Amino acid sequence: MSFESIRKDLASDLVSSEDAKSSHWKFHTASLNLSSTYQVSGINGFSNRTNRFPGSTKLHKRNLKKLFPWGKAVIEGNRFSRAIEICHLQSREIDTCVARHVFTFELLEEYLEIQRNLTCVIGDGQSNFVSQALVSNFSKKLISINLTEVLLSDLELIEKIPSVSADEIAVARNASDVQNFLNTTGKKLLLVSAQNAECLFKAEIDLFINMASFQEMTPALVEKYFAIIESNNSYLYCCNRLEKKLYGGEVNRFMDFPWKNSKIMLDESCKWHQDFYSFRSVSLFKKLKFDGQIWHRLVKF
Numbered sequence: 001m002s003f004e005s006i007r008k009d010l011a012s013d014l015v016s017s018e019d020a021k022s023s024h025w026k027f028h029t030a031s032l033n034l035s036s037t038y039q040v041s042g043i044n045g046f047s048n049r050t051n052r053f054p055g056s057t058k059l060h061k062r063n064l065k066k067l068f069p070w071g072k073a074v075i076e077g078n079r080f081s082r083a084i085e086i087c088h089l090q091s092r093e094i095d096t097c098v099a100r101h102v103f104t105f106e107l108l109e110e111y112l113e114i115q116r117n118l119t120c121v122i123g124d125g126q127s128n129f130v131s132q133a134l135v136s137n138f139s140k141k142l143i144s145i146n147l148t149e150v151l152l153s154d155l156e157l158i159e160k161i162p163s164v165s166a167d168e169i170a171v172a173r174n175a176s177d178v179q180n181f182l183n184t185t186g187k188k189l190l191l192v193s194a195q196n197a198e199c200l201f202k203a204e205i206d207l208f209i210n211m212a213s214f215q216e217m218t219p220a221l222v223e224k225y226f227a228i229i230e231s232n233n234s235y236l237y238c239c240n241r242l243e244k245k246l247y248g249g250e251v252n253r254f255m256d257f258p259w260k261n262s263k264i265m266l267d268e269s270c271k272w273h274q275d276f277y278s279f280r281s282v283s284l285f286k287k288l289k290f291d292g293q294i295w296h297r298l299v300k301f
Contacts, residue, residue: 007038013193017148020194023248024216040152047125050095103272123213127154145192205232215240226258239296266298
């Protein structure tokens with residue numbers, strides 16, 4: 001098994017990928033290009049790949065401490081250092097998008113004293129969650145579900161981590177594929193295209209993660225994911241804008257998601273997901289706010 005063969009396998013899902021797209025994603029994947037080796041370009045709208053330059057790590061760390069003064073200990077900690085190493089392996093730089101995942105890992109470690117045999121991340125932009133989880137002991141096995149185009153993009157980043165082998169990665173389209181992954185020793189990461197999400201019903205997933213991607217889906221697709229999460233009796237960490245209107249007029253409201261009778265463990269404004277910074281000032285730091293408040297909630301179904 002090679003990364004190119006995984007990309008080729010995934011690329012066969014591109015034809016049906018349109019079925020899982022909101023107006024947001026139809027817009028941001030309209031210029032998709034697929035190379036002869038099944039690598040993608042021309043898509044955006046899902047986090048950044050920040051360029052490196054001389055002194056960029058030191059500058060970004062400085063800016064992150066100014067943006068999140070309460071998080072200085074985490075920014076100087078081992079998990080953050082590991083995130084920097086991963087970014088550099090992937091020919092990119094640490095930034096606010098990656099840092100938010102570091103803070104999220106710290107939060108989940110604090111709140112969830114459970115054995116995480118299987119964790120599923122829904123809509124992982126630029127493999128920010130998966131890359132860090134793969135090189136840690138966060139979960140024995142991982143599932144990443146996303147649009148096919150984004151999964152192909154993520155693979156380009158995952159491939160650059162020397163400790164991750166293509167033989168550890170599988171693709172699933174049905175429940176049988178999921179069970180094969182779960183039953184195969186040595187398999188660590190399962191990739192699922194969003195239109196095949198039903199294969200995760202009752203898959204014994206311990207934890208689902210969704211950060212800033214439910215807000216970009218159709219309300220019907222969000223409901224489908226919640227039904228899948230409920231069928232697994234899982235924990236869900238959800239961090240999304242309180243309200244967002246998409247290009248086609250679809251409106252997602254955090255508080256209207258089908259939470260049902262889930263047990264709420266955390267429910268508050270997410271302090272690391274309100275602001276970001278720009279270098280466009282004489283001090284190379286300008287604090288900017290996102291368009292709308294972002295909330296996070298941890299629940300158990």
